[in-house]
Amino acid sequence: MKVVICENEEKHSEFVQAVVHSVSFHEPSIELVLIASKPEEVLAYIRNERADCYLLDIELGSSINGLDLASMIRQQDPVATIIFISMHADKLKLTFKYKIAALDFIVKEKRDASLSEHLKEALQASFIKYQQLSTTDGTEFVQIKIGERIKNISYHDIYFFETSAYEHKVTLQEKNGYYEFYGKLKEFEHIDARFFRCHKSYIINLHHVKEFDKEKRQIKMKNDLVCYVSFRKITELQSKLISCKQNETFTTK
């Protein structure tokens, strides 16, 4: 994993370098490729090469600040991890998350053990992400992009998909949340065996069905929300629910 540091304060830069070195001692594949004091140096670097992790200060004493630099890096490379180290990092927490998709932000106060600990954790997280990128299969979750931020929702947590009042808009109900995005229901019909299109406007997760009322043609999900079932899908749904139940009892045994 290639690491770039951009920090205009010399002492601080040395401190960060020391932390990176101590981490790379355990993980030899972590490699410090550029130590810049000006954002222009980083821009020159990314013109030809790519790094995987960027440690940036916000106040760089230049016309380009760390935030601008980060968005330029993002344009070039959507997957690189960006970690901010700044005096006012906590003041711009949401901006980092949603505009830059920054992995972490570290408030630089005193150069002490807690700061180096935090920095180490961030580097390790970045390394894990780097490893995952090469081995990712990415099939077990639905990805929703909000700003630059990507939220992964595991199939297991999804209750159902529903078409919205507007065309092209799909809503997703999950264990802990509610999401809306542009798309078509059809895209999600066959992503996994546990999902079943039981109605023109619904795809349900068979694992989270609480009750099925055949008379009213309604399904109650675990969060007490009601989905509708079209007439010609009733038998198919029933057989699927039964095989699903059997599987569950099988696995619990």
Add this chain to the structure above:
Amino acid sequence: MVLSLFFFTVEICAIFFGLFYTLKTYPLVRRLVSGVCLVLLPTVLLYLHTAPWLWLIYFFISVISLFYFYTKQLRILLDVVILAIGTRFGENISQIIRFTYLEENDTILIKSALIIIIFFVLFTYLYRLFIDKTWDSNTIPIVSQLVFIIVAWITVTIFYINLFISLRDNLYYPAMFNIMIESIYFVLMFILSVILLRNVKKENSIKQKEMEREQLFQYMQSLEHVNRDMQNFRHDYKNILLTMQGYMNENDMEGLKHYFDECIMKVEENSLHHTYIYNQLDHIKLVELKGILSSKILYAEELGVQVNIEIPNLIDQVDMNIIDLTRLVGILMDNALESSSDMEDAQVNLALLKKNDSFLLILENRVDVEFMNIEKLFQAGYSTKGKNRGRGLSNVRSIVHRYPNIMMNTRVENSYFIHEIEIIKIDSMKKRDIIQ
């Protein structure tokens, strides 16, 4: 004869006395006598001895001039015809009741007259209510007043003409006449609705201006608040310098450090935070949004909730009705602040982010649960705070659902309750649709 003399007299008397009530004048004996002599008696005489329409014209002209003389109000033009309509209605109703429910006997006339009068009194009372509540209290534009009067007059004319025509046998005239009436009514209704719509529009723009002013006012208030903070700081400035000088004179570096960290930084951090937040708000160029946010920040201070706001770019345009936007922000902020108010380490974070093709609004507040039935929160009437408080989120959703270009996500994650709202620029929506 069109009407029997008895009903005729009852009706014109009813109109005559009703006018005193609607025009709010006292029926002095002098006025009553002159009314009877100048209006009622001549009308009855004309009715008995000349053409059927002559008494009608005489009655209207005389009663209008007389009451105008008494009250100097042009509204007599409206009142007299409205009351005439009332008597026509009363007459028709009493006839219907008379032929369907009542038996023909000696008292039938009295009974029908009573029905007319009861109906007429009711009608007049309602009309007076209308006058008090709407006509007098609102300033109705002169054009609408005129249209009103014209419509009322035409209605009366039609009622009477219909009455006369219904006695003839030739059906060609009634048909022609009805077509005429219909077209006239159509045109009048059209004019009325245009005027009405224009008024509604005007009213809306006034309301919006008012809201803008209100929000601006709130923003000013919060700026004053910041200003006061700064003045307090200035006030203490000299004392602070003197104390620091004291430490320096004694070369007490440790003491100085301690004093600076404990006494200055801690106290001033608060006011610095204030200034920081209002600096952020300065990036918003939409007065309404700025106003609602500053008022909610003041509210947060009242509740003692820590709020952080991030607005890194200028916000000058959002593709959403500004009233809806402020309502949305207001409800969400209120919810976040109120649910934080009784927490120990409450924290509310708000970010307004401008992107190339959209505008993002992120609001999160710390919660002490890891799981929440989100959907329940959005149902009308549900709230974690007990009854009658859960209107908020269901309103938010109904606002969001009115816009095809707005997405809203809500979830609980890492002890934060998070709303993400993305408002996509209409232009880029169009582009996306073309690509599709």
